Amino acid sequence: MNATHRTPPALRFLLPIVLKLSLPPILVYTICRRWLDPMWTPTALLLFACVLSIPATVIIYVEYFELKREGEARKHGATLPKGIEPWGLALLKKIHHDVDVSTNYTSKVDWLGEYGPISSWRICFVDTVIVTEPEYLKRILVTETKSFDKGLDLISPLSQILGSGIFTSDGALWRFHRKMARPFFNRERISEFPLFEQRANTVIALITSQSLRDAPVDWQELMYRFTLDCATAFLFGHDSRSLFEDDTDLTSSMQRDHGKLESFSHSLQKGLILTGKRVRYGRAWPLLELREDKLRKYNAVIDAFLEPIINEHLRRKAESAGSNTECIDNEIFLEYLTRCTDDVKLIKDEAMTMLLGARDTIASTLTSAVFNLTKYPNICQKLHQEVVDVIGDRQPSYDDIRQMRYLRAFINEVLRLFPPVPMNVRSSRTGVVWPSTVPGEKPIYIPPNTRIVMPYFVTHRRDDLWGPDAAQFDPDRFLDARLNKYLTPNPMIFIPFNAGPRICLGQQFAYNATSFMIVRLLQHFTDFKLVNTEGGPLGPGSVKFRSHITLYASDGLWVKMSKEQQATS
Numbered sequence: 058m059n060a061t062h063r064t065p066p067a068l069r070f071l072l073p074i075v076l077k078l079s080l081p082p083i084l085v086y087t088i089c090r091r092w093l094d095p096m097w098t099p100t101a102l103l104l105f106a107c108v109l110s111i112p113a114t115v116i117i118y119v120e121y122f123e124l125k126r127e128g129e130a131r132k133h134g135a136t137l138p139k140g141i142e143p144w145g146l147a148l149l150k151k152i153h154h155d156v157d158v159s160t161n162y163t164s165k166v167d168w169l170g171e172y173g174p175i176s177s178w179r180i181c182f183v184d185t186v187i188v189t190e191p192e193y194l195k196r197i198l199v200t201e202t203k204s205f206d207k208g209l210d211l212i213s214p215l216s217q218i219l220g221s222g223i224f225t226s227d228g229a230l231w232r233f234h235r236k237m238a239r240p241f242f243n244r245e246r247i248s249e250f251p252l253f254e255q256r257a258n259t260v261i262a263l264i265t266s267q268s269l270r271d272a273p274v275d276w277q278e279l280m281y282r283f284t285l286d287c288a289t290a291f292l293f294g295h296d297s298r299s300l301f302e303d304d305t306d307l308t309s310s311m312q313r314d315h316g317k318l319e320s321f322s323h324s325l326q327k328g329l330i331l332t333g334k335r336v337r338y339g340r341a342w343p344l345l346e347l348r349e350d351k352l353r354k355y356n357a358v359i360d361a362f363l364e365p366i367i368n369e370h371l372r373r374k375a376e377s378a379g380s381n382t383e384c385i386d387n388e389i390f391l392e393y394l395t396r397c398t399d400d401v402k403l404i405k406d407e408a409m410t411m412l413l414g415a416r417d418t419i420a421s422t423l424t425s426a427v428f429n430l431t432k433y434p435n436i437c438q439k440l441h442q443e444v445v446d447v448i449g450d451r452q453p454s455y456d457d458i459r460q461m462r463y464l465r466a467f468i469n470e471v472l473r474l475f476p477p478v479p480m481n482v483r484s485s486r487t488g489v490v491w492p493s494t495v496p497g498e499k500p501i502y503i504p505p506n507t508r509i510v511m512p513y514f515v516t517h518r519r520d521d522l523w524g525p526d527a528a529q530f531d532p533d534r535f536l537d538a539r540l541n542k543y544l545t546p547n548p549m550i551f552i553p554f555n556a557g558p559r560i561c562l563g564q565q566f567a568y569n570a571t572s573f574m575i576v577r578l579l580q581h582f583t584d585f586k587l588v589n590t591e592g593g594p595l596g597p598g599s600v601k602f603r604s605h606i607t608l609y610a611s612d613g614l615w616v617k618m619s620k621e622q623q624a625t626s
């Protein structure tokens with residue numbers, strides 16, 4: 058193990074800053090002692106000046122860059138994005154509150170009225186530009202991609218768990234990863250329904266056994282396990298079998314305290330929650346880990362799971378050297394990767410990226426889907442009817458799912474109001490000038506090295522973009538006249554899978570896995586009731602959605618499922 062990894066991350070982060078900040082006092086001390094008569098600089102005053110030189114330097118530094126940015130904007134005949142009051146910690150608290158309120162619908166935050174389509178938020182001396190305007194999102198993600206990359210604020214907190222895979226790379230390295238991964242996501246691979254069938258049957262059996270005892274299940278926890286098992290089988294050819302772990306106790310792994318490292322799935326879960334926390338702090342994440350690198354122990358379990366599988370594939374590749382390795386139809390992702398390279402680290406990074414990309418996003422979609430089934434029995438009824446009409450009791454096929462228009466609209470509505478990746482982040486490489494959204498107003502200048510946050514969940518809920526009923530959960534908006542009125546002419550208002558060259562590679566796999574699980578669920582259950590952990594009734598308002606990298610229900614989603622009489626007939 059590398060020695061630097063044993064050094065607490067906070068120390069590694071703070072050391073260069075402390076060294077930089079010690080320069081002004083050293084300079085003040087040296088100048089005073091060298092050039093001034095000690096009579097004019099008694100020790101107390103000198104010490105005071107030394108201490109004062111630190112905040113003074115920070116303020117001068119911040120002001121200098123502020124003036125520089127304003128000057129650059131003026132040169133382009135533009136202005137900087139509007140700054141938001143308050144700033145610093147008060148703003149951080151406000152953002153936290155507004156995001157919480159919005160994702161839970163406890164009341165409505167008028168994001169557009171309050172912050173505008175583009176705004177600048179200063180937190181701890183660093184400006185972050187928040188963009189919810191589709192036209193600007195298009196520039197960042199589709200047409201001006203050369204001017205934007207993922208940046209240190211995203212890559213630094215993610216790279217320990219994902220290495221330098223496709224999510225955490227830019228430029229030529231990203232193109233290399235994308236080119237390598239893309240062929241794997243062809244139609245044959247993404248419509249592997251037998252893969253879902255086996256695990257969906259286990260899910261149904263677990264729910265049925267709970268249902269017979271009139272006991273609830275934590276649907277979210279089940280879905281984490283379902284997607285992990287599907288994804289490990291799909292990607293590694295090695296089912297992690299998390300659905301079979303302590304199957305009598307479906308308590309949420311988020312709530313459980315794992316003093317010991319029980320399994321790959323638990324370590325992955327803990328590692329992800331920790332990484333999500335890190336992402337919120339951007340490149341300053343090491344400040345969260347003052348004494349030790351908290352991810353190290355989870356990574357060790359993940360490595361212990363993955364490395365033997367990778368080595369086995371590399372061994373098989375060596376044995377079969379010289380044979381025809383062209384056909385990729387029946388191979389799993391790791392086999393495919395080992396055909397492309399012998400670099401164990403590269404294979405591991407790519408595999409982990411796919412695993413994380415696949416697992417939490419699909420689990421999040423399915424969690425929000427069932428949450429809405431508990432809220433809207435009429436929508437549940439319509440979905441069930443479509444299942445009866447198109448499929449009946451048999452297993453769904455790829456072609457069945459393509460025919461189910463209401464199911465697709467339902468999933469899209471879930472992705473609109475509960476996007477599994479609620480926000481995305483980029484960093485500007487160069488300064489860019491964008492026209493204002495208000496006719497006649499000056500263009501907007503985004504300076505280089507600006508952190509840009511794109512809260513997709515806000516764009517997805519703006520009523521100026523989606524109509525006055527934007528906040529309502531209504532799948533029909535993807536089928537009726539509203540589709541042509543709002544979405545067709547302005548596709549950037551709906552980007553749960555991102556857009557442009559970095560659009561999600563697993564989009565179709567995700568639609569298939571989600572559709573498959575929902576169909577199987579509705580073939581067995583038609584009545585979904587939210588309950589608390591003891592099985593007592595619970596209002597939808599009591600479910601709190603939070604986001605680490607992906608959206609999740611913070612206390613799990615406890616549901617009682619049963620089959621109504623009318624549905625059986």
Ligand code: HEM
Nearest residue numbers: 223414415418419422477478553554555559561562563567
């Ligand atoms: C509902 C499910 C899913 C959602 C909402 C989703 C969403 C996203 C989003 C927003 C991005 C862009 C990230 C960024 O630009 O920083 C992305 C990228 C990606 N996703 Fe997904 N994803 C889903 C499922 C999947 C699945 C199942 C896989 C793989 C099996 C996958 C693999 C990837 C990969 C490889 C990328 C990186 C693409 C690149 O940077 O070129 N995703 N996804």
